[in-house]
Amino acid sequence: MISLLQQLPGPLAVESELFTKTYRGKHAVKSLNLTVPVGATYVLVGPNGSGKSTTLKGILGLIVPNKGSMRVFGRDISTAEALVRANIGYVPESIDWGNPSLRADKMLELHSALYRSWDHSYADKLCRVFDVQLGKKLKSMSKGERRRVHLVMALAAKPQLLLLDEPTDGLDPLVRDEAIRTLVEHIALYPTTVVISTHRIEEVQNIVTHVGVMSKGSLISQLSAEDLRSGLLRYTINVPEGWTNDINAVRTEGIGSQRILTVSGNKREVVNKIESSGAEVTDVSSISLFDATVSLLRGSKND
Amino acid sequence: MVFNLSQTDPRPIYQQILDEIRRGIVVGLYKVGEPIPSVRQLAVDLKVNPNTVAQAYRELERLGVVEVRRGQGTFVSPQTSRDSERRTLITTLANKAVVEAKRNSIGLGELIEAIRSIQLSEESAE
Numbered sequence: 001m002i003s004l005l006q007q008l009p010g011p012l013a014v015e016s017e018l019f020t021k022t023y024r025g026k027h028a029v030k031s032l033n034l035t036v037p038v039g040a041t042y043v044l045v046g047p048n049g050s051g052k053s054t055t056l057k058g059i060l061g062l063i064v065p066n067k068g069s070m071r072v073f074g075r076d077i078s079t080a081e082a083l084v085r086a087n088i089g090y091v092p093e094s095i096d097w098g099n100p101s102l103r104a105d106k107m108l109e110l111h112s113a114l115y116r117s118w119d120h121s122y123a124d125k126l127c128r129v130f131d132v133q134l135g136k137k138l139k140s141m142s143k144g145e146r147r148r149v150h151l152v153m154a155l156a157a158k159p160q161l162l163l164l165d166e167p168t169d170g171l172d173p174l175v176r177d178e179a180i181r182t183l184v185e186h187i188a189l190y191p192t193t194v195v196i197s198t199h200r201i202e203e204v205q206n207i208v209t210h211v212g213v214m215s216k217g218s219l220i221s222q223l224s225a226e227d228l229r230s231g232l233l234r235y236t237i238n239v240p241e242g243w244t245n246d247i248n249a250v251r252t253e254g255i256g257s258q259r260i261l262t263v264s265g266n267k268r269e270v271v272n273k274i275e276s277s278g279a280e281v282t283d284v285s286s287i288s289l290f291d292a293t294v295s296l297l298r299g300s301k302n303d
Numbered sequence: 304m305v306f307n308l309s310q311t312d313p314r315p316i317y318q319q320i321l322d323e324i325r326r327g328i329v330v331g332l333y334k335v336g337e338p339i340p341s342v343r344q345l346a347v348d349l350k351v352n353p354n355t356v357a358q359a360y361r362e363l364e365r366l367g368v369v370e371v372r373r374g375q376g377t378f379v380s381p382q383t384s385r386d387s388e389r390r391t392l393i394t395t396l397a398n399k400a401v402v403e404a405k406r407n408s409i410g411l412g413e414l415i416e417a418i419r420s421i422q423l424s425e426e427s428a429e
Contacts, residue, residue, distance in 0.1 A: 041352055181347050188343035188353035205310055206351040226315050283406065288310030 002231030004221045004250075004264055004296065008035040008210065013161055013193035014059055018068035021054055028054040030217040031068065036195055038073075041187065041207055044197040045293045046214030052197040053093050055214070056163045059195065060090055072161065086115065089154035091147070093165040093197075100139035104132055104149050108156075115157040123156035129182055130175070143170035151179060155186055162186075164196040168203065180204065205289040213293055215300045225289060232292045235261045236283035237274055245277040250299040262287070262295040304332045306349055316351060320359035322395070325368060328379055328388045335383055338376045339369060 014036035021028045029051040036042045044052045057063045058070050061077040061084060070077045072084045099107070108127075112118040127134065130148035138146055147170050154162060167183075168176040180203060186192065187207075198204060211228055213221035223231070232250065238257050247270070251262040259279075263270045271281050287295070306323045308316060327333045339345075342360060346353040360377055363369045368388075370380045404414045 039354070180350055184347050184350060184353065185343060188346050206308060206316055206349065206355070209352055209354065229310070230313070230315070286311050286313040290310070 002223065002227050002264060002266075004223060004228075004231070005219070006035075006223045006227075007033065008037050008040075008222065008224070010035075011038045012036060012071075013038045013040070013073055014195065015071045016058065016068060017071075019055075019058055019065050019070055020067040021058065021063055021065050027217045029058065032058075032219050033222075034059075034212065034219060035222065036193060037210070038193055039191065040210045041194040041196070041204075042210040042212060043201060043204060043208040044195065044212045044214060045199075045201050045297075047297065050214040051217040052214055053165055054217075056090070056165050056195065056197060059161075059163060060088060061085060087160040089157050089159035089162045091150045091154045091162075091164045091167045093169070101137060103135055103137050104141075105134040107138060107149065108134075108153060111153045112156070115159070117158045119156055119158055122158070123152060126152040126156055126182070129178060144172060144175065147171060148175065148179075151182075155182070158190050158192075160191070160193065162192055162194045162196075164194065164198075166198055167196065168198070168200060176203065180207070183207070201293055202288070202290045208289070211289065211293065213296050213300075215297060220300050221293075221296050228289060228292050229286060232262060232264045232287065232295065233267060233270070234285050234287050234291075235263060235270065235274060235281055236285075237261060237279045237281050239279040243277070243279060245274075245279070247273055247277065251295040262292075262299075304330055308349060308351070317355050317358040317362065320345075320349070320351065320356060321362055324359065324363060325388055326392060328368070328383065328385060329392050331385075333379050335379050335385065336381050338378050341376055 012035055014034055016032045016034040019032040019034065020030055032055060034055065044055060046052055054063065058065065059072060059077070061070070061081040064078070073087065075084055077084055102110070108123060112120070112123065130152060132148055132152060133145070136145070138149065141149070147167070151167060154164070168179055171179060183194070184207060187194065196204065196208070208225050210224050211221065212219055237259050239259055247261060247263060249261040249263045253260040261274070267284060271284070274281050304327055306320070308319050308323070312319055314322070324333065324339060327339070333339050340348070342353055342356045345351075346356045349356070360369065364371060367380055368383050369377050371377050400414060401411065404411065
């Protein structure tokens with residue numbers, strides 16, 4: 001049986017232990033045990049306010065936890081912040097980051113000085129790919145234009161760890177597509193661990209290797225993408241009148257005699273369980289990562 | 304040929320890529336002894352994780368369908384026969400049809416009969 005909330009095996013790029021942050025007594029994130037294997041492309045999904053951005057800031061050491069710890073490549077962020085951050089590229093959710101009265105070229109120049117691994121010719125190439133207007137001030141740029149500058153800043157440093165917070169937010173469809181392709185090419189060229197938070201999982205569902213689902217500040221699921229796809233199946237069933245069950249479905253849809261259950265676990269065992277409850281299984285199908293995460297989030301809502 | 308990758312297909316993504324490369328050999332997109340796209344190129348084109356493409360290529364190499372020539376790329380192995388790849392594809396297709404038929408409680412005889420009648424109507428249309 002595949003567990004939907006796993007401690008992923010190492011070596012780990014990111015490992016948090018009971019990481020907890022409260023603001024005015026309210027939990028922003030609660031007891032996170034985040035595990036990101038080295039080389040993974042890990043997607044964090046969840047509704048607004050579920051703690052995704054706080055988690056990314058925690059990895060970066062931008063917030064200090066009330067409880068728990070955060071380790072990046074084996075080093076505790078609270079004692080080795082500068083060392084850790086030199087290996088991280090970050091595209092923040094808020095585009096107000098940085099000095100808005102700077103021109104893009106000046107911003108890139110300042111940023112490049114912070115990274116020993118900065119690749120000038122790669123930065124030039126990325127600026128062309130993302131059509132960055134180097135002479136323009138950040139404050140006179142649109143949201144999408146600034147996002148593109150941030151993408152160049154994060155990628156050209158060729159960091160060991162990339163943290164992307166809604167990286168395609170505000171980009172038009174063509175640039176979004178270009179950004180995804182550029183990310184794939186980047187992963188192919190340079191060994192990088194990526195943690196990406198996004199509302200658009202369908203955009204990256206063949207790119208991500210691991211999935212973390214967040215709800216109300218907690219990590220409710222964490223496992224490999226293939227485990228999620230093979231371990232969470234959709235069963236179409238016919239049920240007798242007054243049917244009750246102990247199947248423990250993640251999600252139940254449908255009314256009357258036909259129901260669709262989304263259930264985690266071994267297919268044969270689940271089918272046996274459904275049949276012994278008196279229902280008849282008419283179809284079993286795989287679901288997309290997008291549907292899987294929606295099911296997990298809906299399921300957590302009903303708890 | 305367009306690569307067909309589906310999230311709702313029960314096969315893992317690397318397996319789907321592997322099957323599509325083999326299909327590419329059958330339809331003549333990739334010729335015996337000639338190169339197939341690099342891992343990076345295919346990953347970017349398909350928007351798939353390069354490690355997943357690499358996994359498919361490793362498996363194809365293990366099966367002897369392709370061979371890696373150092374510094375040159377990945378080639379369809381000279382030992383690969385388009386005919387045998389074609390037979391593999393036919394078996395895969397037949398398997399799929401049988402699984403779908405079973406899932407819908409359709410007998411094998413009925414399925415074969417239906418395939419024959421499709422073929423007949425296509426012939427009369429030509």
